[in-house]
Amino acid sequence: MIRKSPKLAGVDAAAVIKEALQRIDVPSRRKFLQSSLTLGGLSLLTGCSLVEAGGIEKALMKISRFNDAAQAWLFDPSRLAPTYPESMITRPFPFNAYYGADKIRQVDADSYRLEVTGLVADKHAWTLDELRALPQTDQVTRHICVEGWSAIGKWGGVTFSSFLARIGADTSAKYVGFKCADDYYTSIDMPTALHPQTQLTLSYDGATLPPKYGFPMKLRMPTKLGYKNPKHIQAIFVTNTYPGGFWEDQGYNWFGGI
Template sequence: MTEKKNKLPKNNELQPELVQLQRRLFLRSGLSLGALSLLSGCNLQDGDQVDKVLWAMSRWNDRVQGMLFRPDHLAPTYPASMITKPFPFNAFYDVDSAPEIDGDTYKLEVSGLVRDQRSWNLAQLRALPQESQITRHICIEGWSAIGQWSGVPFRTFLAHIGADTTARYVGFKCADRYYSSIDMATALHPQTILALDFGQSPLPTEYGYPLKLRVPTKLGFKNPKHIAAIFVTNENPGGYWEDQGYNWYSGS
């Protein structure tokens, strides 16, 4: 999910998979200016030059993570007894500012490199095959929580709209002004779903009603909520936090 936390789970210890994911981010956040100077051969006294080098290294890190990605490797799943209660709210705004969306009039817009650009309502989305998962949400801020999400396998949805799966990216625009994007390989991963339910009920407003992307192989900010539009493209759409310096790939 997105970034400002409201509550933290009581068990706030780093889990092994969190450590593994964060290790992938060290090039973006852990190098000293001296190390950057050695690697780049540049005089990094100028702030703009530092930013350019960091952005270049972040993009390099994205490419490496993409090459390491295994489409058949699954994120760990858990029994219902391990679900975090209460599950924390997390966004770049307070919980009272979460958007109220009318499910009766909701339309999911589809565009880009797809054959069928008709919009979808909630009844049509629920008529598609559904899957459930109990997985761990891992936040870049250093905490994690286990939850249960159910919804449409994203690759099933992409097949129904005739998406060009040779395209590089899938982008998301959200009702809370958030936006993000993922690579096509992650979009087609068997655990990536368009979540309609949290636990045994429709997504609550604070958790992304009526639709959120659940990607257990990515950090939390790559799981956009309140999705209003999906598009397929060969141009990297960036993201709300990614455009502010967060590593774009941010996954395993």
């Protein structure tokens, strides 16, 4: 099961759903289950017929796309997320993923290569040592999970905008996508990719980023919800084609800004 921070009592609904989704691999079945679950709430509310429910789900997805646009409009590229003193760091910082702590991926540091593809000038794959040799910065910021809880942590690494400049990324492109060693994937908008606090994270709390927080590298964005911050990143690509995401494809809002 997902380990939560100690103050969160009881069984966690989102964790249960996560586990259930893991077990239900057939997409059609997953879709059916989700539809019927939503339907339960729906019929409770309005007594709508089964046929209409598909329409309601589509309408909700459309509103979610509208909310993406609203958030892109609200997003101020120069507005910084609040930072905190180190004394406020949440200890232990909660582990969270779509799988349990027993399934945390172990990535081999020596054979690790970060692939960079898409609309970039320099497509060479990066070793961990090369990434560590780049200028590093620290941030103590609040991580806010879509489940509602939040925790303050300290992340260190390379400012993502400087990395994008280094690889000659086309910053007029719409999206930056991420593929991860734990089969997670997600994508973000270019303005957030260029935000000064968006960081290619290599360390946590002054030490090498441990596997539970995404060794060897994660993307840290204090301007987005937790599920937008991919761990164990293996490939980064710049694109104008909407890449979606693991949770986003199931209904979480794509922009996921805070």
